[in-house]
Amino acid sequence: MRNCDLDHRIAGTLTGMSSDSPDDDALTWAGDTEPGAQVSRPAGSAPSSESTVSSGWRVVGKPGRVATAPQDQRSGQMSSVALVTHGILAGVYLLYTIGWLIAAQRATGAPADIVGSLMFTVGLWLAVLAPALWTAATLWLTRGAPSLRGRMIALVMGALVLAPWPFIVGAS
Incomplete structure (x- = not known):
């Protein structure tokens, strides 16, 4: 490259002017056509994948189509409401475990x-472990469920059934 061509390119870049050479664009790749050039093909024929793909590469799939994930798959994340509900129910089950422990000691x-x-004695200690066992069983049995509705119903039912009545009532 001659020195005056380099000066011309630098001056054109600094003033915002671009040169006509396709090498001046920072985002060009080998095999790209010039911006004004059109690929000629016979009328009525579909665009060929070989004309738009560099050698050594091949096109997979139909042009213009984007692969999307099926709608029936869950994203793996819970909504904010479901996450907060799980946290509240986990706290309730922890309080139930503490209540049953106090009732068992009394x-x-x-x-x-x-x-x-x-x-x-075995019955008392199973009562202490019941909230943790119910939670673990519910989470394990509903791990592949398509919706969280069944899990929430089971956790709420457990919260109603497993209440530590001896601690609540004050009897031992």
Whole structure:
């Protein structure tokens, strides 16, 4: 390249003028046609993929079509309302576990025989674990569900059923 051509290009770039050479554009690629050039093809024929694709590449799919994900697949993210509801229900289940733990520690009416006493103790500790087990089972069984409605219904039903009534009422 001659020195005067380089000066002309620099001066044209600084003043906002562009040169007629296709190499002056920063976003051109090898194989691009000039901006004013048209690819000639016979009338009535579809555009050929070979004319618009560089050698060594091939076109896959139909031109102008964009692949989209199917509508029936979930994105994996919960809505804000669902996330807040899950958090509230998780807090309720944690409070239920604490309530059942307090009720189990207060319980004094164990039967005198060994089998009855063992069953009473196991029942108390299963009552303490019930909210955590219900939550884990609900989340595990509804992990592939198409909507969150079934999960929410199961969690709300568990919140109604698993309330620590001995702690709420104050009886032991």
